[in-house]
Amino acid sequence: MDVDDSVSVRVNGEHRRVPGGTSVAEMVNLMGLDPLRVAVERNLEVVPRSTLGQVTVEDGDDYEIVHFVGGG
Amino acid sequence: MTAQQDIKADTWTVAGRTFSSRLIVGTGKYKSLEENAAAVEASGAEIVTVAVRRVNIADPNQPMLTDFIDPKKVMYLPNTAGCFTADDAIRTLRLAREAGGWNLVKLEVLGEAKTLYPDMRETLRATEVLVKEGFEPMVYCVDDPIAAKQLEEAGAVAIMPLGAPIGSGLGIQNRVTIRLIVEGAKVPVLVDAGVGTASDAAVAMELGCDGVLMNTAIAEAKDPVLMARAMKAAVEAGRLSYLAGRMQKRRYADPSSPLAGLI
Numbered sequence: 001m002d003v004d005d006s007v008s009v010r011v012n013g014e015h016r017r018v019p020g021g022t023s024v025a026e027m028v029n030l031m032g033l034d035p036l037r038v039a040v041e042r043n044l045e046v047v048p049r050s051t052l053g054q055v056t057v058e059d060g061d062d063y064e065i066v067h068f069v070g071g072g
Numbered sequence: 073m074t075a076q077q078d079i080k081a082d083t084w085t086v087a088g089r090t091f092s093s094r095l096i097v098g099t100g101k102y103k104s105l106e107e108n109a110a111a112v113e114a115s116g117a118e119i120v121t122v123a124v125r126r127v128n129i130a131d132p133n134q135p136m137l138t139d140f141i142d143p144k145k146v147m148y149l150p151n152t153a154g155c156f157t158a159d160d161a162i163r164t165l166r167l168a169r170e171a172g173g174w175n176l177v178k179l180e181v182l183g184e185a186k187t188l189y190p191d192m193r194e195t196l197r198a199t200e201v202l203v204k205e206g207f208e209p210m211v212y213c214v215d216d217p218i219a220a221k222q223l224e225e226a227g228a229v230a231i232m233p234l235g236a237p238i239g240s241g242l243g244i245q246n247r248v249t250i251r252l253i254v255e256g257a258k259v260p261v262l263v264d265a266g267v268g269t270a271s272d273a274a275v276a277m278e279l280g281c282d283g284v285l286m287n288t289a290i291a292e293a294k295d296p297v298l299m300a301r302a303m304k305a306a307v308e309a310g311r312l313s314y315l316a317g318r319m320q321k322r323r324y325a326d327p328s329s330p331l332a333g334l335i
Contacts, residue, residue: 071123
C-alpha cells in the first residue's frame, strides 16, 4: 500500500491504482464497465461473478477483464 | 409421417440442446457490428461463435457485440480461436463460462499460424480437462476418423473437422475422410472451416454432416447479407438432398423421355 492508501494493480497488462479496500466489483465499475457483462480473472483464477463484490483488491494483483467479441 | 412433416421435424441436438438451423456462423471480420447482425439474421443461424478478448479499459464505452446480437435470441458459442496450447484454451474457456454462464463451448487449439491446423495432441488433452470440469466442448479437429473417435471417447459433444484451412475458402477438400467421420461418430459432426461459397456448404451437408460452421465465406463476400441468405439456402438444400438420397451415377447417358411411342 502506498502513502495515499491506494493499491497498485495490473489490469489487462496495464498499470492502475485503485483506492485500498476496493472490491473487484467496485474496481470494474470504476473503470466504466458493467460487472454483469464481463468476466474477471485475478492472479490466473476466475473470480465468480457472485463473489466480485466480496473479493478485495490487493496490492500487486494481476487482473484480466474480458468479454465476448466477434470471432470465428 | 409425410415427407413434409419429416422436413419440419428435421432438427439436430447437441449436448441436449435442439436446433432447427444447421448453419452456425462466426462473428469475426465484419466491416461493422450492424452488418454482422444483419448477416446473422439473414443466415437464420441459432448459434454464433464468439471470441473472448480483453475489454478496452482505455475506452470502455465502445459498442459491444451483445448490443447488436442478443445472446437471449441467438446462442453464443465461445471459442478459443488464437490459442496455441491446451492451457491457454482452458483458461480462455473458464473465463468464457463466467462471462456467459453456460458450458457449451467450441474448443480449438491451433498448431501453427501458417495453416491454423489443429494441434491434436493439445486438443485431446484440453478436451479431457474441460470435460472433467463440466464443460461440453464442440471440438475443431483434423479430418482423421481415428482422432475423431478419440475426441468422442474423451467426451467431445460434437466433432468439427476442417474441410480446408480456416479462412481459405477452398471448399471441402476431403470428402472421403469427412464421410468416414460422419459414419463413425455417435455425436454430431459439423464441418468447421474451409467453406468458400454456397455449393461448398451443400457438399458438406450432402456428405451427411449435421451442420456447417463458417465465418469468412459470409463476412468477406462482397455482399455478406446476401451470401448469408445463400448459405442458409445451401445448407437446407444440401440437407434435403442428403435425406432424399441421390441417384446412382452411370458411365453413359440414359434418356429421360420414354423410348416407347417414338414417332
